[in-house]
Amino acid sequence: MTNVRMDAAEERAILDAVAVWAEKELRPVAKDHDLADEYPTAVVEQMKELGLFGATISPEYGGLGLSAWTYAQIVMKVSSIWMAPCGIFNSHLIMASAIERSGTEAQKREFLPRMATGEFRGSLGLTEPNAGSDLQAIRTVARREGDDYVVNGSKTWITNSLHGHGTLLLVKTDPRAEPRHAGMSLLIAEKGPGFVVAGKLKKMGYRAIDSCELSFQDYRVPARRLLGGVEGKGFAQTAGGLELGRINVAARGVGIGQGALEKALRYAQERSAFGKPIWNHQAIQLKLADMATQLEGARRLIEAAARKYDAGERCDLEAAMAKLAGSEAGANCAQEAMRIFGGYSYSVEYEIERYYRDAMLMCIGEGSNEILRTVIAKQLIARHPI
Numbered sequence: 001m002t003n004v005r006m007d008a009a010e011e012r013a014i015l016d017a018v019a020v021w022a023e024k025e026l027r028p029v030a031k032d033h034d035l036a037d038e039y040p041t042a043v044v045e046q047m048k049e050l051g052l053f054g055a056t057i058s059p060e061y062g063g064l065g066l067s068a069w070t071y072a073q074i075v076m077k078v079s080s081i082w083m084a085p086c087g088i089f090n091s092h093l094i095m096a097s098a099i100e101r102s103g104t105e106a107q108k109r110e111f112l113p114r115m116a117t118g119e120f121r122g123s124l125g126l127t128e129p130n131a132g133s134d135l136q137a138i139r140t141v142a143r144r145e146g147d148d149y150v151v152n153g154s155k156t157w158i159t160n161s162l163h164g165h166g167t168l169l170l171v172k173t174d175p176r177a178e179p180r181h182a183g184m185s186l187l188i189a190e191k192g193p194g195f196v197v198a199g200k201l202k203k204m205g206y207r208a209i210d211s212c213e214l215s216f217q218d219y220r221v222p223a224r225r226l227l228g229g230v231e232g233k234g235f236a237q238t239a240g241g242l243e244l245g246r247i248n249v250a251a252r253g254v255g256i257g258q259g260a261l262e263k264a265l266r267y268a269q270e271r272s273a274f275g276k277p278i279w280n281h282q283a284i285q286l287k288l289a290d291m292a293t294q295l296e297g298a299r300r301l302i303e304a305a306a307r308k309y310d311a312g313e314r315c316d317l318e319a320a321m322a323k324l325a326g327s328e329a330g331a332n333c334a335q336e337a338m339r340i341f342g343g344y345s346y347s348v349e350y351e352i353e354r355y356y357r358d359a360m361l362m363c364i365g366e367g368s369n370e371i372l373r374t375v376i377a378k379q380l381i382a383r384h385p386i
């Protein structure tokens with residue numbers, strides 16, 4: 001393992017390799033996997049070979065150590081073809097970055113090299129049936145018993161939890177703590193007895209990849225797997241991963257929008273109505289222009305946030321703005337592309353309906369856009385006090 005980070009040319013070469021792979025291998029299989037809701041095992045193997053499971057993990061631990069901006073460009077490219085596979089390596093990488101940022105050296109050495117190769121694929125176990133946006137309301141409890149924590153509770157919507165090998169599990173180590181976040185901790189939870197994947201959820205979009213309900217029944221985690229080795233830090237550790245997570249979701253939104261725009265540009269030239277290709281009608285031109293402009297604006301916000309992140313600067317405002325703009329651009333462009341395709345948008349043959357089904361999730365995950373607007377407003381006030 002080396003600790004040398006890539007230069008710009010090397011990062012460009014990786015981007016190009018991902019683009020070639022996505023066009024050649026991903027595009028032909030996306031529709032069938034999505035419609036069958038079938039896990040893309042071969043795609044996962046190809047993503048391992050490309051190094052995507054180690055994309056943002058430091059070379060010191062066997063990863064590629066890509067910058068956030070290069071990573072975001074990879075995510076945009078993959079999502080422009082099929083967004084769901086990004087979910088397979090993204091929550092995995094958020095788990096890895098939490099371990100790299102907050103874990104003990106022993107935790108890093110134990111997990112990161114295995115995560116970088118994709119041998120251990122992780123997930124984020126935060127949401128519960130009664131607690132999504134309000135994570136401090138979780139009820140899953142980890143009670144210390146000798147050298148173990150004994151976990152009881154349930155999680156829902158945990159992506160990668162059926163085919164993955166473990167999850168970064170948000171628990172209450174002190175359910176009575178006030179403020180509530182002071183009693184929260186993260187456990188590196190590898191699958192084992194008592195870690196029950198209760199069922200794969202049927203979804204409107206983001207299909208083919210597994211989002212599941214989990215149940216923990218006297219599930220034992222060795223105490224050495226408490227992230228960072230100190231109780232009560234879990235909420236802050238979770239929040240610490242939000243910037244990269246939001247840049248990623250923003251990139252997924254822009255990727256979906258870009259893919260929808262590309263399909264719409266083609267269709268608008270192929271399809272004729274009233275004696276001319278439909279792009280000649282001003283109503284279609286307005287849509288194409290607004291889509292491209294909205295996407296370009298969102299892309300620039302992503303770049304600005306990612307470059308700040310790469311410079312080691314705080315970018316919560318920028319990442320929130322990028323996520324808001326990128327996800328709304330994705331949802332809007334997918335919807336506008338549906339209109340441009342007219343009745344054929346409803347045919348699964350044209351695949352535009354998949355972009356439409358996938359897009360809305362970007363407005364909900366990694367902080368709903370309602371919550372994000374409140375984050376942005378609070379940051380604005382904090383930065384402009386009177």
Ligand SMILES: Cc1cc2nc3c(=O)[nH]c(=O)nc-3n(C[C@H](O)[C@H](O)[C@H](O)COP(=O)(O)OP(=O)(O)OC[C@H]3O[C@@H](n4cnc5c(N)ncnc54)[C@H](O)[C@@H]3O)c2cc1C
Pocket residue numbers: 091123124125126127130131132133134156157158159160203206211361364365366367368369370371374
């Ligand atoms: C396909 C899919 C995959 C997912 N994968 C994962 C995963 O891998 N791991 C994981 O932990 N979770 C995952 N989630 C869960 C996701 O993170 C939550 O759905 C999300 O955080 C929203 O929580 P909620 O659904 O409980 O909505 P709620 O929190 O109940 O919110 C409902 C509505 O109220 C609004 N709202 C709530 N509070 C406020 C407020 N203070 N101000 C303004 N508006 C507010 C919200 O914006 C939303 O419009 C996934 C979800 C889906 C659908």
